[in-house]
Amino acid sequence: GFFSTTNTVHYLIDKLKKVDFFLKIDTEGTFNAQHIIAKIQQIPATNAHTVALNTLNIKHKLLFQEC
Template structure:
């Protein structure tokens, strides 16, 4: 009987490019503007990205688009989740807000644009330029996924 062992190198790492977007826009407004300027058709996913991070259930908004022209899969992912905590103290109702990040080492990034597929890296520079031309976007830039400690949260 022949035995075959699989090593970690036998599983290919997903090829994707990552763009960080800084904006004060709501998720649906950003998706609309990206559709308008990038000729995409982002739509809200049926389910958001849900994780338990530091004993807090966090839900991150997710939009997706499949491009048949380039064989790319696009994802617009919110980087932060806000949860309101209410405390009752001596007849007062105190409220605090807890913010949880999908990628904590990139707290200033409001949204990530993940583009999956073969040969996406040549396509990213042009996409970043188009996103930066959107008036309501402060800035966007390519992010090297290998520098992220929390990049596993982007695998879905």
């Protein structure tokens, strides 16, 4: 009917289905991304990883590139 429900789930990156949030960090300059990842990992029940751009397909690279 008109108000029927659907249970469709879409993922930003299919091979990273367990990821709840993506944080893009511009590493130009004196920024230490590994330090930030270590700090995030200190938060209880949280995990942080880097994703190498060369492992993503072109569609996902375009999502994360700078404008």
